[in-house]
Amino acid sequence: MIIIIKFCFFAMAILCVAPANAQTQGVVFGYGGKNGPNRWGHLNPHYTKCSVGKLQSPIDIQRRQTFYNRSLESLHRDYHTTNATLVNHVCNVAMFFGEGAGDVVIDNKNYSLMQMHWHTPSEHHLHGVQYAAELHMVHQAKDGSYAVVASLFKIGSEEPFLSQMKDKLVKLKEERRKGNQTAQVEVGKIDTRHIERKTRKYFRYVGSLTTPPCSENVSWTILGKVRSMSKEQVELLRSPLDTSYKNNSRPCQPLNGRRVEMFHELATEKQETSSKKKKPN
Numbered sequence: 001m002i003i004i005i006k007f008c009f010f011a012m013a014i015l016c017v018a019p020a021n022a023q024t025q026g027v028v029f030g031y032g033g034k035n036g037p038n039r040w041g042h043l044n045p046h047y048t049k050c051s052v053g054k055l056q057s058p059i060d061i062q063r064r065q066t067f068y069n070r071s072l073e074s075l076h077r078d079y080h081t082t083n084a085t086l087v088n089h090v091c092n093v094a095m096f097f098g099e100g101a102g103d104v105v106i107d108n109k110n111y112s113l114m115q116m117h118w119h120t121p122s123e124h125h126l127h128g129v130q131y132a133a134e135l136h137m138v139h140q141a142k143d144g145s146y147a148v149v150a151s152l153f154k155i156g157s158e159e160p161f162l163s164q165m166k167d168k169l170v171k172l173k174e175e176r177r178k179g180n181q182t183a184q185v186e187v188g189k190i191d192t193r194h195i196e197r198k199t200r201k202y203f204r205y206v207g208s209l210t211t212p213p214c215s216e217n218v219s220w221t222i223l224g225k226v227r228s229m230s231k232e233q234v235e236l237l238r239s240p241l242d243t244s245y246k247n248n249s250r251p252c253q254p255l256n257g258r259r260v261e262m263f264h265e266l267a268t269e270k271q272e273t274s275s276k277k278k279k280p281n
């Protein structure tokens with residue numbers, strides 16, 4: 001328990017400011033009005049990257065700015081069954097994983113899965129389209145750098161993982177009603193295998209955390225396949241949050257000349273096949 005609490009405070013400090021923490025600094029960031037995204041950089045000296053940073057997230061992934069990179073490899077994720085805790089993280093609903101939740105390997109570097117959380121509506125746009133929700137799986141390397149794997153969701157059939165979590169999410173909402181703003185619900189062992197879906201296509205770019213302090217050099221991987229969740233599930237993810245955080249997506253940020261690279265399994269296969277054909281036996 002102590003480990004979990006310690007970890008939550010650490011994660012809150014990094015990814016999302018809890019009110020208790022924020023009040024001591026006299027700052028609460030939000031998604032509208034005086035504390036809205038346009039003002040984040042001025043709320044706290046530690047948040048200046050939010051306004052002056054040139055590698056900010058999210059972005060709109062547009063076709064003409066996307067480059068197919070044949071040296072990218074299929075996304076290698078190796079997650080394990082681990083203890084998890086569902087948390088009302090004030091600015092979003094998050095799930096924290098215990099140690100040993102597994103890794104993602106990006107450019108031969110290992111990043112360990114620490115937590116995941118949801119934004120409604122989506123933060124990244126794909127070819128100009130904003131979706132109903134976005135899942136961020138946050139990984140951290142030994143050197144402290146971050147890699148986030150994001151999935152976009154449109155309204156449609158139920159998302160199986162959230163279906164499993166339904167009772168826990170309802171409990172989290174009830175805790176909030178009782179006045180417990182930073183409620184936690186123990187989930188127990190989570191089999192993360194079905195979160196770790198095989199992906200045939202993804203986009204990769206260098207960006208930032210999408211909440212203050214908006215730290216940069218975060219490796220982003222946006223999965224190319226837009227998945228579905230039901231309208232009720234989107235509502236369930238929003239239900240434990242205060243009104244001002246129910247819409248918790250930062251607007252798209254300028255690309256500033258960055259390259260968005262694309263991995264596509266079928267394109268890789270085609271290229272390999274055609275290069276094989278060209279080779280004389």
Ligand SMILES: [Zn+2]
Nearest residue numbers: 117119136210
């Ligand atoms: Zn996020």
